[in-house]
Amino acid sequence: MTTKWTSGLAGLQIGRRQVLTGMAAAGVTASTGLGGAFAQSAKTGTVRVWGEPGPYGGVAVAAMNEWAQKNAPGLKFEIESIPWDGVYVKLMTDLAARRPPSLISVESPIAMQLMAEGLLTPVDDLVDKIGRNRLVDGVKWEYWGAWKGKQYIVPAHHQPHLLLVRMDIAKELGLKDPDTWDWNDLLNAARTISQKKPDMAGFCMALGRNLCTDYHFAALLHSAGGKMFDAANKFEVAFDSPQTVEALTFVKELQPYMPKGAVEYSFLQVVDAHVTGRTAMSFYWGRTLGRAAEEAKPVFEATEAFNHARNPTTKRRNNWNDFQGWCIPAQNNPFIDEVRQALVYQQTSKDWLIKYCHSLMPNVAPTYKDIADAPELKQHPFYKSKPRTVETYFKTSLANSSSTANELLQGVNPLAGIVHGRSVLAQTVQKVVIDNMKPQDAAKWGAKELSDIRRENVRLLG
Numbered sequence: 001m002t003t004k005w006t007s008g009l010a011g012l013q014i015g016r017r018q019v020l021t022g023m024a025a026a027g028v029t030a031s032t033g034l035g036g037a038f039a040q041s042a043k044t045g046t047v048r049v050w051g052e053p054g055p056y057g058g059v060a061v062a063a064m065n066e067w068a069q070k071n072a073p074g075l076k077f078e079i080e081s082i083p084w085d086g087v088y089v090k091l092m093t094d095l096a097a098r099r100p101p102s103l104i105s106v107e108s109p110i111a112m113q114l115m116a117e118g119l120l121t122p123v124d125d126l127v128d129k130i131g132r133n134r135l136v137d138g139v140k141w142e143y144w145g146a147w148k149g150k151q152y153i154v155p156a157h158h159q160p161h162l163l164l165v166r167m168d169i170a171k172e173l174g175l176k177d178p179d180t181w182d183w184n185d186l187l188n189a190a191r192t193i194s195q196k197k198p199d200m201a202g203f204c205m206a207l208g209r210n211l212c213t214d215y216h217f218a219a220l221l222h223s224a225g226g227k228m229f230d231a232a233n234k235f236e237v238a239f240d241s242p243q244t245v246e247a248l249t250f251v252k253e254l255q256p257y258m259p260k261g262a263v264e265y266s267f268l269q270v271v272d273a274h275v276t277g278r279t280a281m282s283f284y285w286g287r288t289l290g291r292a293a294e295e296a297k298p299v300f301e302a303t304e305a306f307n308h309a310r311n312p313t314t315k316r317r318n319n320w321n322d323f324q325g326w327c328i329p330a331q332n333n334p335f336i337d338e339v340r341q342a343l344v345y346q347q348t349s350k351d352w353l354i355k356y357c358h359s360l361m362p363n364v365a366p367t368y369k370d371i372a373d374a375p376e377l378k379q380h381p382f383y384k385s386k387p388r389t390v391e392t393y394f395k396t397s398l399a400n401s402s403s404t405a406n407e408l409l410q411g412v413n414p415l416a417g418i419v420h421g422r423s424v425l426a427q428t429v430q431k432v433v434i435d436n437m438k439p440q441d442a443a444k445w446g447a448k449e450l451s452d453i454r455r456e457n458v459r460l461l462g
Helices: 055-071 084-096 108-116 124-130 167-172 183-196 211-223 242-257 260-264 267-275 287-295 297-302 336-347 350-358 387-394 396-400 416-421 424-433 439-456
Strands: 045-051 075-081 103-106 155-160 162-166 281-284 303-306 321-327
Touching: 045 055, 045 336, 055 075, 055 336, 055 350, 103 108, 108 321, 108 416, 124 336, 155 396, 162 167, 167 297, 183 242, 183 281, 211 242, 211 267, 211 416, 211 424, 242 424, 242 439, 267 281, 267 287, 281 287, 287 297, 287 303, 297 303, 303 387, 336 350, 387 396, 416 424, 416 439, 424 439
Parallel strands: 045 075, 045 103
Antiparallel strands: 103 321, 155 321, 162 281, 162 303
């Protein structure tokens, strides 16, 4: 099901004094239990927490309520799940209406925009308490959000989408190791499966007008060496390029081997296609495996995750990795101090952080070395049944990380949230797969849309 909205962030005229935000967050250290270091709070009420669909937000809130029982007995933290395709509109509408939640865990593109608006509270003091040297290898603090020399976001998790392959089908049809594939191999595999398994699509990705299509296409764009904006050149638009054309052409070549309904697919439709056996391969985050383990054991047992197929020219195999953190609205928020304290409590608890990762394996990856290497984390049964896949999601994917919020890891992109609010990438893809527009013309169309976004929001560029 696709949410049909187009204006998103840019359609709401939100000034610095109107958007009521401030970001804080915390990461992970050892199980230190810092509750005793905080002053007691006499405040009462409900602390509203927004999170994306998934059990991990509830786990984090449970930890915060444990803190509250000890330090703020009059408070109760409550989680509100916001659907992926609705988060931008609801978030910006509530911020503009001066009724934000007290704490938000949100995908990195919107967090980067709020940070660039100058609306978020620096959290360098929290980073110092957590420990600046605790990050897993291959990441930097700024991937979650730093702007003009200050850190504004502390990690919650990282979350890459990868290539999921039914290895029983691949072996039956004599396909070679997916870890060695380039785009041509992926295309040939999709074609072979579709031809020899007429009741099964060879491959599935989202092609609807939604965030999932944005994220899936962005990985192909970045693997080709392309990008929306040039961070090194004041974010001038770089989308009208041979690399964009190459990525769009590849999607068009793959389309005949996808489910016919893929032009309307969003996040959960891609999961459904894989879990129900209607596709042998898909692009997705670890959520697919978690659901298959519960609903379709044979699919779970047969599926493995791989870093994406290499672009034949660049040899890049980028994913779209969401470096997600926690945001604290700065104004009209009576619980800023309590939220900061509760976050430090949760993010410095080894037990709670392991529960967070375990709540939907292997969808949310640990961001700190002591958690990633903890023996307790590896007690989850997926470490026995899917050790290679877990390792790929949690660790080896990091070398291929990219996202629209930090393209090719060349600089934080404050315009990405607006791009997603208008579904520019998804619309560009649909120009090719639905309207049969030439990829060259679609790239020009998308570049114009991005140029409009840059012009209208140049204030964000500093």
